[in-house]
Amino acid sequence: MSVSARPAHETGMEEYQPVFTGKVLAELQAILARYPTKQGALLPALWLVQQQRGWISDRDMTEVAALLGLTPAYVKGVVTFYTMYHQHPVGTHFVQVCTTSPCNICGAEDVVKALLEATGAKELGATSPDGKWTVIEVECLGACGFATPVLINDDFIESVRPEKVAELVRKYQ
């Protein structure tokens, strides 16, 4: 299922389409075999939801909870603990920029500014009017010697400099 399938459960009106059917369900079953408890599969299951839907809605959490024998409230508690799970829809291109000290001292804040400008997202955490871009600041990405690292969805890009940002953004347009 593509990201454009989102509005179906955003409105809350349409019938809920489960994430875990067919291939995705088979994937979850393979994952369950790796852990001695069903609960152990929670983080991987949430990743599967996010890969399918682009974010994790309350109804998705309820589905996961039922599959793993947990309560929806428990699943929500876990989702909110981890910063990489989206509880709201985000732009098609989700951009994470490191601004922790080692990158900061090498000019990460200017990279953030350039990204906000080039993508039209304007503000941190806001999505650009065309729905394509969301830019957020994150803490250390574990690549401090390659300041400034930027994650665009699953693409990990090293050594981004402000003057290279416009070109980088163009590649994803």
Next chain:
Amino acid sequence: MGYPHKPHPKETAVLSRYFGDPDARTYKGWVKRGGYEAWKQAQTMAPAAITEAVKESGLRGRGGAGFPTGLKWSFMPKEKKKPHYLCVNADESEPGTFKDREIMRWTPHALLEGTAIAMRAIQAEVGYIYIRGEFTEPYAIMEQALAEASAAAVFGDLKIHLHRGAGAYICGEETALMNSIEGKRGNPRIKPPFPAAVGVFGLPTTINNVETLAAVPPILTNGPAWYKKLSLSNPKSTGTKLFSVCGQVQKPGNYEVTMGFPLKDLLYELCGGMQPGRTLKACIPGGSSVPILNRDETESCLLDYEGAVEQGTMLGSGGVIVFDDSADLVYQIMRLARFYAHESCAQCTQCREGTAWTTKILERILAGQGKTSDLDLLLDLAENMTGKTICVLSDSCAAPVVSGIKKFRSEFEDYIAGRRRPVMVA
């Protein structure tokens, strides 16, 4: 280190020998380079003999605490009554540290081989490699390597699984990591009980860092005596260590040197020194959680566990953060405090409140609204944050603040007295 620049003649490339060589990533390429010989050897050894060899080598944990690896393995129950687990800590999130990422990217089989050997030593049937969620590329490479090795039936009955994190520094703390594997929030647990008694899924568990485990195969093939001899200063620190150097140096990157190597040489020779016209001001040698060194201390520091302690800091994870004379240390310390405030799991009051208030006070100082009493307040807070919480994240926030104020007090006072223009808005 071979990537992204050629190794320096003063480096000792054991772990980094094949960095930058994509063929070494493949199963075939690894075997061609002598890979999995150590694992074969381990399979002929009794578990206790493997542990003994690692003890003899003097290898200490590279995740931050420097705990002797063989000794840690020996804490696992000898008589097996329940399943045993190994957790591999590939959460690498300590600011300044990016070495485990390179091990996984270039030599994934070195990690898998070390993992298998450790599993035999502690008699574990299942091993989880916990990779931080942002490490998309290392994850894919590890996945491929694991698939190739499994297809070649290298590990016999051992089950090795990858587990992807989802964005939380605290999951690098060993018991938080175990909770995270169990499908829980990543809150550190109160110790004791220690993981060797009650670990992941309540069963006996050992946890090791990526670099620690990658060092095990060469120890077996070359012998513990060889490893033990790799020591330039204190015999309690043996082997080679990857130092991730970042910040204001000409050539940041990973450098592998023998324990006891002078920090000065690492910075001025291997890393090409400061940018033109700049001089060294300060350095954090072991990841953001250890005290800051001033220039004199940096230039006298020997890179081993004891050498770092001698300068009043710690070797930690080996993440070396460099600041030159243009750096605003007040701002950078605020940025580190903000990191810890963001990453606190909020279980302990001292940590939750302490990290938040430390950040607020530093922001206030940077906004030109600091009071003279703020520095004492920060030190007071820091004292309350040290040694009083479930894990040491709280202490880690205090370390750069306390050492920063002690060694660079005038920079803070300049903001407070209005001698320096505010750089933040209140």
